[in-house]
Amino acid sequence: MKTEDKYEVVIGLEVHTQLLTQSKLFCGDSAAFSTHPNTHISPITLAHPGTLPRMNSKAIEYAVKLGLAVHCDIEQHNYFARKNYFYPDLPKGYQVSQHTTPICKNGFVKIKVGETERNIRLNRIHIEEDAGKSLHDVDENYTSIDLNRAGVPLLEIVSEPDMHSSDEAFAYITELRKLVTWLGICDGNMEEGSMRCDANISIRLKGEPKLGTRVEVKNLNSIRNVKRAIDVEVLRLIGITESGEKIIQETRSYDADNNSTFSLRTKEDADDYRYFAEPDLTPFHITDEYLVEIKNSLPVLPEALKKHYTEELQLPEYDASVICEDKELADYFEELTSHCKNYKAAANWLLGPVKGHLNDSNSGFNSFSLPPAKLAALVQMVDDGKLSFGMASSKLFPALIAQPEKEPAALAAELNLVLETDSSSIEQWVDEAIAKMPDKAAEYKKGKKGLIGLFAGEVKKLSKGKADMQIVNELLNKKLNNS
Amino acid sequence: MEVNDELVDKLAHLARLKFDETAKAEIKTDLQKMIQFVDKLNELDTTGVEPLLHMSDNVNILRADEMKGSISREEGLKNAAVHDEHFFKVPKVIKK
Numbered sequence: 001m002k003t004e005d006k007y008e009v010v011i012g013l014e015v016h017t018q019l020l021t022q023s024k025l026f027c028g029d030s031a032a033f034s035t036h037p038n039t040h041i042s043p044i045t046l047a048h049p050g051t052l053p054r055m056n057s058k059a060i061e062y063a064v065k066l067g068l069a070v071h072c073d074i075e076q077h078n079y080f081a082r083k084n085y086f087y088p089d090l091p092k093g094y095q096v097s098q099h100t101t102p103i104c105k106n107g108f109v110k111i112k113v114g115e116t117e118r119n120i121r122l123n124r125i126h127i128e129e130d131a132g133k134s135l136h137d138v139d140e141n142y143t144s145i146d147l148n149r150a151g152v153p154l155l156e157i158v159s160e161p162d163m164h165s166s167d168e169a170f171a172y173i174t175e176l177r178k179l180v181t182w183l184g185i186c187d188g189n190m191e192e193g194s195m196r197c198d199a200n201i202s203i204r205l206k207g208e209p210k211l212g213t214r215v216e217v218k219n220l221n222s223i224r225n226v227k228r229a230i231d232v233e234v235l236r237l238i239g240i241t242e243s244g245e246k247i248i249q250e251t252r253s254y255d256a257d258n259n260s261t262f263s264l265r266t267k268e269d270a271d272d273y274r275y276f277a278e279p280d281l282t283p284f285h286i287t288d289e290y291l292v293e294i295k296n297s298l299p300v301l302p303e304a305l306k307k308h309y310t311e312e313l314q315l316p317e318y319d320a321s322v323i324c325e326d327k328e329l330a331d332y333f334e335e336l337t338s339h340c341k342n343y344k345a346a347a348n349w350l351l352g353p354v355k356g357h358l359n360d361s362n363s364g365f366n367s368f369s370l371p372p373a374k375l376a377a378l379v380q381m382v383d384d385g386k387l388s389f390g391m392a393s394s395k396l397f398p399a400l401i402a403q404p405e406k407e408p409a410a411l412a413a414e415l416n417l418v419l420e421t422d423s424s425s426i427e428q429w430v431d432e433a434i435a436k437m438p439d440k441a442a443e444y445k446k447g448k449k450g451l452i453g454l455f456a457g458e459v460k461k462l463s464k465g466k467a468d469m470q471i472v473n474e475l476l477n478k479k480l481n482n483s
Numbered sequence: 484m485e486v487n488d489e490l491v492d493k494l495a496h497l498a499r500l501k502f503d504e505t506a507k508a509e510i511k512t513d514l515q516k517m518i519q520f521v522d523k524l525n526e527l528d529t530t531g532v533e534p535l536l537h538m539s540d541n542v543n544i545l546r547a548d549e550m551k552g553s554i555s556r557e558e559g560l561k562n563a564a565v566h567d568e569h570f571f572k573v574p575k576v577i578k579k
Contacts, residue, residue: 021548028551037569041559042552058548079536086499088573100536135570136577143577144570147559272497277536282544 003242007203009234010211011169012123012161013226015176016154017186018130018194019062025129025153026053026096026281033192037146045151047091053280059153060284062185063103063127064294066155069179069301070122072107076286080278085271088145089132097156099275102126103286109159109179110303111171120172121160130154155186161200161211166230173197173223182302182327190222197226202247203237212237213247217261219254229254233261305330313343322351328365332372339376342383349379353393357401370404377408391417391465419468423475426459426467430475433458444480452476484522486515 024031027044034040044051067074081099104125111118132150134143157176163169177195180186187194197220202212217233220226233252240247252261300308302324309320323333329350336346354375358368378396381387387396396412403411412418433455434441444451452473459472491511495502502510556569565572 023548023550028546028549029553030550036556038556038559038571040553041556042554044552046559054544054546056548057545060545084497088571088576134576136575138570139567139572141575142565142572143575144567145573146570274497279538282539282541283537284543284545 004235004238006205007234007238007241008206008208009164009166009230010161010202010204010214011163011166011230012200012214013159013163013169013172014198014200015157015159015173016130016196017157017176017180017188019059019153019155019185020187021056021058021062021153023056024151025056025059025127026151029148029151031152033194034148037144037148040148041150045091045147047093053096055281055284056153059127060103060286061294062153062183063125063155064286064291065183065185065298066157066180067104067107067125068291068295068298069183070104070107070109070125072104072122072125074286074291075101075103075105076288077101077283078103078286079283080281081275082278083128083273083275085273087131087134088143089134089147089150091132091147091150095129095131096278096281097128097275098126100277109172109175111168111175113165113167113171118168120162120168123158123160125155125157128154128156161202161214166227166234169199169230170223170227173226177223178302178325182299184327193221196221199226199230199233201230201233201237203234203241213249215247215249216251217254218251218264221256225254225256228256228259229261232259236261299327302330309343313337315343315347319344319347319351323347326365332365332368335372336376336379339373340379340383342379345379345383346376349375349393353397357397370401374400374404374408381408381412385468385470386418387412388419388465388469391419417466419466423471426463426471427475429459429462429467430455430472430479432462434476434479441480452480455480484518486511486518490514 019031021031023029024040024045027042029040029042029045032040044053064074078098079101080096082094083097083099084094086093102124104122107122107125108119109122111120130149130152132145132147134145136143138144159172163172177188177190180195181188189195190197199217199220200214201217202214204210204212215233215237217229220229233254237247248266250266251264253264254261306320306324309315309323310317315323323330333346333350336350337343340346354368358365361367378387378392378400382389382392392412395415395417396408399411399415400406400408406414436458437454440451440454444455455476456469456472459467459476460469488507488511491507491514494514560566560568560571563571
């Protein structure tokens with residue numbers, strides 16, 4: 001048994017997601033990212049004396065949306081609290097948060113690792129404001145402060161220590177990211193910091209009921225780095241334990257360049273936040289009617305949609321899950337299948353030629369501009385036997401992307417791609433093919449029936465791929481057997 | 484609860500304040516009195532009483548998600564002790 005196998009890993013994740021509101025949480029400054037420092041600021045953001053914050057109603061809506069999507073209990077009586085600490089990018093000297101009454105409690109996120117599905121329980125989701133940014137490298141003598149981000153609304157999503165491998169943590173973040181982008185409440189961009197993750201990690205001997213001393217690892221700026229950081233930290237913790245030393249509770253940072261973690265602070269100098277109720281903001285209540293309204297406004301969620309695709313549209317599990325990875329792809333598929341009813345063919349087109357084209361041009365689905373109705377026409381033409389799939393995907397599809405204003409049927413005719421279904425011209429090609437290889441025709445008649453493929457290939461060549469192969473095979477059968 | 488030097492030092496650090504020994508002695512006495520006052524309130528039996536988390540009866544004073552009220556960078560930086568054209572400047576937080 002490997003040393004690592006003696007231990008069970010226990011992971012809890014805290015994920016901060018920036019909400020896609022127009023304005024900040026407590027004032028009307030733009031909440032958008034900007035490369036121009038200190039341009040989204042107001043007296044409230046700057047914490048000038050005498051200013052009063054006012055809550056953005058959209059942030060409540062987004063929090064409730066996510067809460068309902070992950071099966072949470074929604075707190076109907078919400079209060080704000082102050083979390084006190086001094087840091088230069090926190091102008092007020094406190095962060096407004098929901099310490100006592102998180103807007104969402106309990107709930108779970110369903111993950112799948114390999115073939116195993118598990119529910120990762122959530123502890124809470126609460127609303128809070130983001131801090132500004134400290135830049136340490138633009139000025140030799142000072143730390144430079146940009147307060148554009150100060151006050152941008154965040155949801156902090158706190159899981160229970162419910163994950164037992166970096167793969168589960170990876171699946172959890174992937175699922176959360178999918179959900180927040182699906183709901184349109186966060187852009188899910190980890191590299192740019194609109195989704196940030198801290199991991200609480202501990203190890204214990206298998207079978208041990210008590211949790212081990214935990215270490216918090218910060219600065220995980222991609223889903224891949226969450227996995228790498230957990231793997232490297234777990235090995236460090238096992239190393240310490242195996243050498244007979246004790247793990248100390250501390251906060252560490254992940255250095256992606258060296259794939260290692262380093263200590264930021266230990267428990268002795270842990271923060272003392274002195275939370276207390278925020279008097280400047282009134283409480284907010286959520287009514288039953290409001291909850292119903294938000295529930296009704298939720299889009300069909302990926303899990304339910306996937307079920308619909310596999311059970312009602314009979315799509316293979318793989319096709320359904322790929323389409324449900326991305327809201328834009330799913331929306332496109334919905335519109336595509338409102339125009340053509342061959343669901344499997346529509347899925348094949350999206351997962352084949354469309355994905356291939358996007359990969360080649362290195363772009364996301366949001367930059368795919370071919371209207372679903374036109375792609376549907378293409379699918380339909382292949383389905384009706386007017387066009388071979390090969391011709392449609394390799395010739396007509398790229399041509400249509402280059403000239404999206406054209407009608408697929410007209411363009412197919414213009415490019416001379418439409419299948420020849422007129423049996424007299426097909427008959428000519430068939431006769432020509434048989435005449436070219438009399439010896440093979442004789443062998444065929446003696447019983448080498450597999451040779452029909454050779455003749456079919458020849459007809460394909462002669463017709464430049466335009467002959468309807470179904471008719472070709474019928475004719476070949478008839479002629480080779482009767483001549 | 485006893486207010487000792489250690490507690491005063493800890494609170495002073497958290498509040499980023501500094502006092503000399505004379506001031507510290509006075510603060511110790513004042514803090515002790517405040518805590519005694521709150522201890523007195525603690526004698527009251529509050530079983531079954533909901534904690535009061537906010538003083539006013541107002542709820543749901545919300546605003547629509549609209550952009551307004553921002554000021555220019557120039558105005559924002561004007562009152563800062565140290566700044567350049569783009570940033571507020573503070574003493575180096577991370578020493579290299």
